[in-house]
Amino acid sequence: MEPVTVDGKAFAPREGNSSQVDLRVNIGSLQLQNPVMTASGTFGYAREFEDFVNLQRLGAVVVKGISLSPRAGNPPPRVVETACGMLNAIGLENVGVERFISDKMPNLSVLGVPVIVNILGDSVEEYQEIARRLAEVESIAAIEVNISCPNVKKGGVAFGTDPQMAAAVTQAVKGVSRAPVIVKLSPNVTDISLMARAVAEAGADAVSLINTLIGMAIDLPTRRPRLANVIGGLSGPAIKPVALRMVYQVAQTVSIPVIGVGGIASADDALEFLLAGASAVQVGTANLVNPRTSEEVVAGISAYFRQHHIASVRDWIGALQVS
Amino acid sequence: MSQFQQNVELIRTESMTRDVVRLTFHAPDIAATAHPGQFIMVQTTTTGNDPLLRRPFSIHQVNNNGALQILFKVLGRGTELLAKRQEGEFVSLLGPLGKGFTLDNGDASCLIGGGMGIAPMLFLAHSLRRQGKTPTVILGARTGDELVPLLADFQQLGVVVQAVTNDGSFGSHGFVTDIFKDIHFPAHSINPIVYTCGPRPMMAAIFLQCQHKNLSCQVSMETTMACGIGACLGCAIPLKSGGYAHVCADGPVFSAKDLLWNL
Ligand SMILES: Cc1cc2nc3c(=O)[nH]c(=O)nc-3n(C[C@H](O)[C@H](O)[C@H](O)COP(=O)(O)OP(=O)(O)OC[C@H]3O[C@@H](n4cnc5c(N)ncnc54)[C@H](O)[C@@H]3O)c2cc1C
Ligand SMILES: Cc1cc2nc3c(=O)[nH]c(=O)nc-3n(C[C@H](O)[C@H](O)[C@H](O)COP(=O)(O)O)c2cc1C
Ligand code: FES
Numbered sequence: 001m002e003p004v005t006v007d008g009k010a011f012a013p014r015e016g017n018s019s020q021v022d023l024r025v026n027i028g029s030l031q032l033q034n035p036v037m038t039a040s041g042t043f044g045y046a047r048e049f050e051d052f053v054n055l056q057r058l059g060a061v062v063v064k065g066i067s068l069s070p071r072a073g074n075p076p077p078r079v080v081e082t083a084c085g086m087l088n089a090i091g092l093e094n095v096g097v098e099r100f101i102s103d104k105m106p107n108l109s110v111l112g113v114p115v116i117v118n119i120l121g122d123s124v125e126e127y128q129e130i131a132r133r134l135a136e137v138e139s140i141a142a143i144e145v146n147i148s149c150p151n152v153k154k155g156g157v158a159f160g161t162d163p164q165m166a167a168a169v170t171q172a173v174k175g176v177s178r179a180p181v182i183v184k185l186s187p188n189v190t191d192i193s194l195m196a197r198a199v200a201e202a203g204a205d206a207v208s209l210i211n212t213l214i215g216m217a218i219d220l221p222t223r224r225p226r227l228a229n230v231i232g233g234l235s236g237p238a239i240k241p242v243a244l245r246m247v248y249q250v251a252q253t254v255s256i257p258v259i260g261v262g263g264i265a266s267a268d269d270a271l272e273f274l275l276a277g278a279s280a281v282q283v284g285t286a287n288l289v290n291p292r293t294s295e296e297v298v299a300g301i302s303a304y305f306r307q308h309h310i311a312s313v314r315d316w317i318g319a320l321q322v323s
Numbered sequence: 324m325s326q327f328q329q330n331v332e333l334i335r336t337e338s339m340t341r342d343v344v345r346l347t348f349h350a351p352d353i354a355a356t357a358h359p360g361q362f363i364m365v366q367t368t369t370t371g372n373d374p375l376l377r378r379p380f381s382i383h384q385v386n387n388n389g390a391l392q393i394l395f396k397v398l399g400r401g402t403e404l405l406a407k408r409q410e411g412e413f414v415s416l417l418g419p420l421g422k423g424f425t426l427d428n429g430d431a432s433c434l435i436g437g438g439m440g441i442a443p444m445l446f447l448a449h450s451l452r453r454q455g456k457t458p459t460v461i462l463g464a465r466t467g468d469e470l471v472p473l474l475a476d477f478q479q480l481g482v483v484v485q486a487v488t489n490d491g492s493f494g495s496h497g498f499v500t501d502i503f504k505d506i507h508f509p510a511h512s513i514n515p516i517v518y519t520c521g522p523r524p525m526m527a528a529i530f531l532q533c534q535h536k537n538l539s540c541q542v543s544m545e546t547t548m549a550c551g552i553g554a555c556l557g558c559a560i561p562l563k564s565g566g567y568a569h570v571c572a573d574g575p576v577f578s579a580k581d582l583l584w585n586l
Contacts, residue, residue, distance in 0.1 A: 044554040048572075051326045064556070072566045079549045079557035084372040086549060090556045093567070237372040265372075288550035289366075289376060291328060291417070 021305040022312040023298075025059070025279050027257050028180030028205030030142050032059035032114060032280065035313055036270065036298045039261050039284030040065055040118035040144060040184075041090065042235075043294075045104050046111055052291035057298050059280060060114040063104070065146050066134075067119070068126050070096035080217050080226040085238030085263075086285060087215050089229035092120055092149070097130050105137055114141035116182070119173075122152040124165075128172040135178045142179045145169060147199075148186040148211045148233075160186030160211070163198035170202035180205035182259065185250070187239075188214050192246045193253040200254040208259035208282065209250060210243045236285040237263045244276055251277025251318060265293060267300020277318040326420060326552065327352045330413045334390065336406075339472040342397045343439075344406045346414075351389030353418045357382050359447035360423025360518075360543055360576040363393065364551035366415040367401040374401045377417060379548050379571070381443035381520070384476070391416075394442040394473075420551050421575050424518055424541055426450055431512035433459040435499050435529055437521025438469070443543055445476055447518060452480045460484045461502045463521070467493025500528045508538075516541065530579040540579040546570045 023034035037060040043049060046061045055061065073093025080087050095103065100117075108115045117140050121127040127145065134140055147160035147169055159165045166183070174181045183199040185192055187210035196207050212233025217226040225231075243262020251258045257280065260273030265286035273281045286293040301313070310316055335347035353363065364377035378401040380393040397406050408414060424447055432451060436444035441462050451458045460482050464470040467488050477484045485502050486494025495502060499521070508515040519529045520543035533540035546558040553572030560570050561583040568574065568581075 042550075042555060044552075048553045052328055073556060073559060075561070076559045076567075077547045078559055079547050079555065081374060081376050081549075084375055086375060088549070088555070088557060093556050093559070236375055285375075285549075288555050290415075291550075291552060291554075 021302050021310065022314070023302060023305075025257075025313060025317075027142065027182065027259070027280060030114065030180050034059045034298050034301070035274065035278075035280035036294055036301070037062055037116065037259070037280060037282045038287060038294050039282035040146065041088075042284040042287045045108060046113070046115075047107055049287070049291050053295045056112040057295050058113050059298070060116050060141060061108075061111070062116040062118055062144055062282060063108065064094055065092055065118040065120040066094050066097050066100045066130060067092060067121060068097055068130050070094065070099065075228045077226065077228055078232075080232070082215070082217055082234065083238060085234055085236030087217055087227060087232035087234055088212070089227045089232035091229065097133050101133065101137055105139065109139035115139065116142045116144050118144040118146055118184070120146040120149045121169075122149060124168050124172050127169050128176055131173040132176040135176055140179050142182055142205075143173060143177050144182040144184050144208060145173050146184050146211065148184070148188070158186060158188070160195065161189050163194055166195055167198045167202035170199045170204050174203040182206040182208050184211055185209040185246075186211050187242060187246055187262075193249050196250040196254045200256050204256060206257040206259060206279075207250060207254065208261055210239070210246050210262045213239055213242065235262070237265060239263050240269065244272060247273055247278050248276040248320070264297070265289075267297050267304055270297050270301055271304060271316070274313065274317050275320045277320070279317055325352075325356055326418065328415065328417045329353070330415050333408055333410055333412050333414050336408070336410055339394070340468050343394065343469065343472075344397065344402075345383065345392055345394045346405070346408070347390050347392045348414065348416060349389050350391040350416055353416060354385035354389050354391040357385050357391070357419035357446075358423035359426070359450045360443055360541075361419040361421050362551070362575060363391070363416050363418030363420060364548070365393070365405060365417075367404040374404070376549055377415075377551065378402065378405070379420075379545075379551055381543065381575075382419065382446055383442045384445050384449065394439065396439050417551060421571055422573065424543075424576050426454065429512075429514035429516040430456065431508045431515040432456065433461065433503065433506055433508075433515075433517045435461045435463075435503060435517065435519040435521070437463045437499050437519075437525045438465070440519070440521030440525070440543070441473055443520050444518070445473075448477060448480055448482055452482065458482060459506060461487065461499050461506075463487045463489070463499035463502075463525075465489045470494070498528075499525060500532065503529060503532055514539070519543070526579070527584050530584060533579065541576050542579045542582070543575045544570050544577060544582070545575070
């Protein structure tokens with residue numbers, strides 16, 4: 001198979017031709033023109049990518065996680081490269097929901113692409129309050145709930161590692177949201193299917209996975225951790241096999257749509273996640289290396305389908321052949 | 324403000340010293356829009372995912388024919404791979420990125436570059452000369468070997484370089500701060516300004532002297548970076564007013580007084 005991301009050139013989409021394949025997918029009540037989104041925290045507020053990407057070609061953009069009040073984030077160093085990947089400990093720096101609505105949303109809502117807002121909190125009430133405020137914003141296409149955050153009321157155990165807590169957050173957000181609710185699962189658990197089932201039963205419209213895998217890097221000469229936060233989240237091509245396995249398992253378990261995330265850098269990567277049962281995908285770390293990746297993935301998928309006479313992406317989703 | 328991601332031809336490689344390399348690319352779009360102090364993100368490999376991330380480098384020099392240069396020291400895997408790239412090969416560049424030096428105010432200026440911090444100073448000196456200004460230039464390095472190959476380009480611009488080496492093998496013996504101590508701008512100069520790039524302790528010492536002399540000071544900062552375009556928030560640097568700025572988008576050039584130095 002030909003690689004599809006050769007720095008923008010290989011798959012310049014041809015107008016008109018892409019209508020031959022049907023890339024539309026549904027995430028709950030939300031219909032997307034194609035299954036390719038950007039992953040939270042790797043695409044800024046989309047404007048940063050305007051010079052590189054025709055945003056209107058994307059299925060959706062997911063913006064950086066928003067909390068109730070602004071968060072300053074962690075001290076540097078916040079990022080470090082590892083073999084075929086990177087660790088980050090950004091510390092969920094963001095402007096808070098008020099300023100997000102007043103400063104960022106007006107720009108986002110005119111981009112001509114569905115905007116999915118990622119939210120985070122340290123209590124069930126905080127998640128719900130953010131969701132309540134966002135429900136007043138008409139132009140938000142969906143809410144993505146990052147449950148990989150510590151629950152301060154439960155000794156800092158991450159919501160995403162406890163089925164009851166994950167269900168409680170899901171229910172609280174779902175109860176006040178107008179837009180579909182996607183719950184973003186943490187891979188730092190023993191059995192991710194269990195978590196998926198818990199949030200599906202609590203009313204999630206879809207799940208996205210995976211968030212970053214917790215990791216660590218040490219600088220030998222100085223005998224110090226390479227991140228100021230000591231530990232951080234691993235992302236990039238290094239985590240793709242883990243993400244693919246988890247997507248496959250979750251797609252077998254729940255009937256709501258699954259959104260695959262983790263190490264996707266090319267159309268081939270995305271096609272694999274769709275085969276494993278994902279209804280859509282998110283491109284994360286790859287945006288940081290080649291800001292054009294997301295659009296190249298869209299173009300690459302339609303080129304692949306044309307070449308292989310696949311009429312609709314829906315014929316491809318979950319079509320993995322396990323003999 | 325346009326940014327470009329382009330595969331451009333590497334038209335010249337030069338070994339300046341044992342471990343300092345200068346690469347010249349034919350990158351007309353980036354060169355035409357670049358300001359001194361801005362940087363580019365360079366992909367170090369064309370194969371595979373390791374090293375995954377691009378590496379940031381200051382823009383060393385541009386010309387009207389679309390040539391763009393970077394000057395760097397080989398430190399680890401990324402710079403090692405980059406140093407091995409051959410003339411005629413294509414390299415993916417992302418740029419011009421960040422906010423560069425402020426040039427418009429002030430009729431007197433002093434440029435202070437230490438080590439690889441010399442890289443952006445050539446572009447800056449060139450731009451100031453084009454405005455008809457004659458900056459004072461202080462360049463420092465550990466040894467003469469590291470400094471001498473870089474001097475000709477500055478001298479060609481018609482600026483006088485005060486060279487200083489830590490081991491005294493070329494120019495004055497000591498540090499850039501020893502030279503800067505004795506620099507006095509003419510009494511009538513309007514908004515004199517100091518521009519500096521180099522190791523953090525050096526810039527901190529320069530900033531301290533600037534405070535004593537009541538001079539404004541612009542510093543070019545380094546942090547680890549993933550994207551270079553303001554998307555990941557990985558390049559945080561603490562601000563004096565609390566919170567963080569992002570070196571790739573708010574910098575790399577800052578007004579030194581806005582940063583938290585822990586002096
Ligand atoms: C805005 C900006 C502009 C820059 N401009 C230049 C330039 O013009 N010329 C130049 O030579 N370098 C410049 N740098 C630094 C350069 O990006 C790093 O030296 C390079 O990324 C190292 O990559 P590597 O893969 O070779 O090293 P790595 O394998 O990443 O690291 C190898 C060793 O070098 C150390 N190291 C890594 N990054 C830095 C750094 N930023 N400063 C000091 N030590 C580091 C590591 O701690 C490690 O010990 C700049 C950095 C920034 C943020
Ligand atoms: C720098 C960075 C910041 C991130 N910030 C968030 C965030 O705010 N909220 C969230 O749910 N996930 C966040 N993520 C996780 C990504 O959205 C994604 O789930 C993960 O990186 C795996 O995908 P990838 O390998 O394609 O990057 C972040 C990842 C990175 C690298
Ligand atoms: S390096 Fe990504 S925001 Fe600065």
